[in-house]
Amino acid sequence: MPERASHREAESEESLLEISGTVQGVGFRPFLARLAARLGLRGWVRNDERGVMVRAIGRPSELARFSRQVRRQLPVAARMRSLRWRPVQPAEELPPLPESGFVIVPSRAGSVDRALAISPDRALCPACRRELNAPGDRRHAYPFINCTDCGPRYSIVENLPYDRARTTMAAFTMCPACAREFATPEGRRFHAQPNACPRCGPQVALQDGAGRVLARRGSAIAAAAAVIRRGGILALQGLGGFHLMVDATNDTAVRELRQRKSREAKPLAVMFPSLAAIRRCAILRRAEVEQLRSAAAPIVIVRRRAGAVIADAIAPGNPGLGVLLPYTPLHVLLLAAVRRPVVATSGNRAEEPLCTGAAEARARLGAIASRFLVHDRRIANAVDDSVVRFAGTRRVMVRRARGFAPAAWRLPRDAGAPDALLCVGAQLKNTIAVAGGRDLVLSPHLGDLGNPITRAAFHRTVRLFGKLLARKFARVACDFHPAYASTQYAESLGLPVVRVQHHLAHILSCLLEHGGGPARVLGVAWDGTGDGGDGTIWGGEFILVDRVARTARRVGHLRPFRLAGGETAVREPRRSAFGVLAQLPLGSKGGHEAVESALGFNGPEGAVLGQAIRRGLNAPVTTSAGRLFDAAAALLGLRTRCSFEGQAAMEVEFAAAAARTAAAPWPMPIEAGTGGTLQIDWRPAMTALLDGRRRNPDSPTLLAARFHASLVRAILRLAREVAVETVVLTGGCFQNTVLLGQTADALGRAGFRVLRHRDLPPNDGGIAAGQALGAGWGLVAVTTNAGAISDGRQQPD
Numbered sequence: 001m002p003e004r005a006s007h008r009e010a011e012s013e014e015s016l017l018e019i020s021g022t023v024q025g026v027g028f029r030p031f032l033a034r035l036a037a038r039l040g041l042r043g044w045v046r047n048d049e050r051g052v053m054v055r056a057i058g059r060p061s062e063l064a065r066f067s068r069q070v071r072r073q074l075p076v077a078a079r080m081r082s083l084r085w086r087p088v089q090p091a092e093e094l095p096p097l098p099e100s101g102f103v104i105v106p107s108r109a110g111s112v113d114r115a116l117a118i119s120p121d122r123a124l125c126p127a128c129r130r131e132l133n134a135p136g137d138r139r140h141a142y143p144f145i146n147c148t149d150c151g152p153r154y155s156i157v158e159n160l161p162y163d164r165a166r167t168t169m170a171a172f173t174m175c176p177a178c179a180r181e182f183a184t185p186e187g188r189r190f191h192a193q194p195n196a197c198p199r200c201g202p203q204v205a206l207q208d209g210a211g212r213v214l215a216r217r218g219s220a221i222a223a224a225a226a227v228i229r230r231g232g233i234l235a236l237q238g239l240g241g242f243h244l245m246v247d248a249t250n251d252t253a254v255r256e257l258r259q260r261k262s263r264e265a266k267p268l269a270v271m272f273p274s275l276a277a278i279r280r281c282a283i284l285r286r287a288e289v290e291q292l293r294s295a296a297a298p299i300v301i302v303r304r305r306a307g308a309v310i311a312d313a314i315a316p317g318n319p320g321l322g323v324l325l326p327y328t329p330l331h332v333l334l335l336a337a338v339r340r341p342v343v344a345t346s347g348n349r350a351e352e353p354l355c356t357g358a359a360e361a362r363a364r365l366g367a368i369a370s371r372f373l374v375h376d377r378r379i380a381n382a383v384d385d386s387v388v389r390f391a392g393t394r395r396v397m398v399r400r401a402r403g404f405a406p407a408a409w410r411l412p413r414d415a416g417a418p419d420a421l422l423c424v425g426a427q428l429k430n431t432i433a434v435a436g437g438r439d440l441v442l443s444p445h446l447g448d449l450g451n452p453i454t455r456a457a458f459h460r461t462v463r464l465f466g467k468l469l470a471r472k473f474a475r476v477a478c479d480f481h482p483a484y485a486s487t488q489y490a491e492s493l494g495l496p497v498v499r500v501q502h503h504l505a506h507i508l509s510c511l512l513e514h515g516g517g518p519a520r521v522l523g524v525a526w527d528g529t530g531d532g533g534d535g536t537i538w539g540g541e542f543i544l545v546d547r548v549a550r551t552a553r554r555v556g557h558l559r560p561f562r563l564a565g566g567e568t569a570v571r572e573p574r575r576s577a578f579g580v581l582a583q584l585p586l587g588s589k590g591g592h593e594a595v596e597s598a599l600g601f602n603g604p605e606g607a608v609l610g611q612a613i614r615r616g617l618n619a620p621v622t623t624s625a626g627r628l629f630d631a632a633a634a635l636l637g638l639r640t641r642c643s644f645e646g647q648a649a650m651e652v653e654f655a656a657a658a659a660r661t662a663a664a665p666w667p668m669p670i671e672a673g674t675g676g677t678l679q680i681d682w683r684p685a686m687t688a689l690l691d692g693r694r695r696n697p698d699s700p701t702l703l704a705a706r707f708h709a710s711l712v713r714a715i716l717r718l719a720r721e722v723a724v725e726t727v728v729l730t731g732g733c734f735q736n737t738v739l740l741g742q743t744a745d746a747l748g749r750a751g752f753r754v755l756r757h758r759d760l761p762p763n764d765g766g767i768a769a770g771q772a773l774g775a776g777w778g779l780v781a782v783t784t785n786a787g788a789i790s791d792g793r794q795q796p797d
Helices: 007-011 027-038 060-072 126-132 176-182 216-228 251-261 276-279 286-293 329-338 357-364 450-469 485-492 502-513 573-581 591-598 605-616 623-635 647-657 683-695 699-724 737-749 765-778
Strands: 012-023 041-047 051-057 079-086 102-104 206-208 213-216 235-237 242-247 299-304 320-324 343-344 371-375 388-392 392-397 407-410 417-423 431-439 441-444 476-477 495-500 520-531 537-546 550-556 671-674 678-680 725-732 753-755 782-783 787-789
Touching: 007 782, 012 060, 012 176, 012 216, 012 329, 027 041, 027 051, 027 060, 027 102, 051 060, 060 079, 060 235, 079 216, 126 329, 213 216, 216 242, 216 329, 216 371, 235 329, 235 357, 242 357, 251 299, 251 343, 276 286, 286 299, 286 388, 320 450, 329 343, 329 371, 329 765, 357 407, 417 450, 417 765, 431 683, 431 765, 441 765, 450 485, 476 485, 485 495, 485 787, 495 765, 502 537, 502 725, 502 753, 502 765, 520 623, 520 699, 537 699, 550 591, 550 699, 573 591, 573 605, 573 623, 591 605, 623 647, 623 683, 623 699, 647 699, 647 737, 671 699, 678 699, 699 737, 737 753
Parallel strands: 041 102, 235 371, 299 388, 417 476, 476 495, 520 725, 550 678, 550 782, 725 753
Antiparallel strands: 012 051, 012 079, 041 051, 206 213, 206 371, 235 242, 242 343, 299 320, 388 392, 407 441, 417 431, 431 441, 520 537, 537 550, 671 678, 782 787
């Protein structure tokens, strides 16, 4: 303490406050300094290796008030993990307290917590938006305005510590005015690494397909808006990559974009100029509004309003609409000039990663877009838009990317990685994760590794995370499936490989969200495809996980059936239906031939597939809930072929959601399965579905609702048989908000505790996180009463 203390400090005490979390590079120290000064505290704040440290002197009531307000008023980009007061130790070497006031002192050497220093990009904040729209402000209409509360982070970082010299903003030297802001602790732009203005920062230009500049600065934005209003296709270089944009009210323009992008039916996202504009086209709930306005600003799937002035081709046959607000100043300015909603879909061809640079965009998107609105702030790391939806008031993460990722998670105390662990995720919706100690950092969504361009992006991301986190990987975790590109990459590294069974990883990813969960849980992991490790394709699984005993046992599943044509069945739901039909007693109800004909199979084709199923030729056995949904879609007459993953199952969900009357479940008995498991016999329900379809061929909605109700009751009955208090709902099928909501409600009413996803996707985007927890616990294999399923190589009896 200083020699002279004020009379006010006679009753004061001196303490240290340690705060951990995402608190570096997000304006946290200036925030603390302003708050402490406002409360009359004397002291300092600095970064340290754990996060941020505060040394303060004040009355106990003032210190308590300070910590309460820290919790309540966090900067939007900050995420606090812990806050702890402690006394100053006698031998501690600390900077002295100032004579008066509260100051920011230099950070301690080596004070970067690398796992927490990589923060996501943030949407334009209200303060910057006001400056953007204020004619007298020096950043009026400047498309790269930002501060410590908003703007680019991950998309521009090239190395750590996170400072300007290690970002793509190193190419721009701050003018004197920006440099003063950068050095002023009291301001919003203190140490805002991307800080810039029209005088010294990045600029936009409109180019044609040959790279010729047609307009610059404000004129470029006006000309780009004119392209959209005329019905043209614009490629816009945004925060983490390119968007392809057209007038969302122009059906011809939207259809042309679909044709050029090779995106036949998958829904397109729509960016609206304002929340009021969204309300004219969609019905919004409070939770959806909060998410749209958040710093993450994701695409939110909402209910489309009848009569909405939006092109039919945006989301054909879909009652939902993926909407988002402009989240960068460039988008704000463009949408204000267009004065109508625009399609804002990823700047790529189907199943490819985003384009990030102007030359790359012209090469890959030149046959799609006629004009390119580009800028000279290089994008270091591609990051796509996040996508969320809601089941009631609860968020379901569909794609975790911009605004949410990368971000650090804390592994449970009993699951810390003793060395650097790389987790390479799954084949579809790939993400990666890196664990070290108790810290786990998850990448943004990368995509489908079946595409060579996406695989190259995957490899770059692995290298980037190793560099940013200063990790030399000692082990690598992957999926069982030997044909996954991620598994093959893991095996190529020459490191010890930890293989984690796919559905177990789904369950573990949900447990990670809940701090590891209780000692025992019943995991319900339902998805489309996953290597069971026993020579069959899993996907309708009930797995009993005991974190204390470090065991995972398969206790139940859906009744198996064969997929006619193997992988082809994923694209043709009628093949899943064919496999289901092979197990139904239809002789007295019109026979198989009539149904096969309705599915589009002619006599000889049906005979060949029937023989293949009987002999097991290119007809693998599956317990997949996703494929059972596909079969239901085909048998209900909703869809026999898909143009994108999950399309058929989505249409069953939409049909069920449209039902106007209560849906009674059909029987789905619980019976003895193989290996001492229980299995859900769906045959009575599918027979009833077919019978109902024959009697009322024009109305699948109630039948789809009854199909959902039957699955819900079956889950509940099997959970009662297993009799474990906590049930985890995970896997891609639980993106279906009808299934998720009804199952969670039924289990909750029956007295079960239900764990579900919120911050991680239930789909394969969460697999890497589950692999990390599995490796940390040494819990990687699933057993049955018949024995272990360990490495994906065991063959069925």
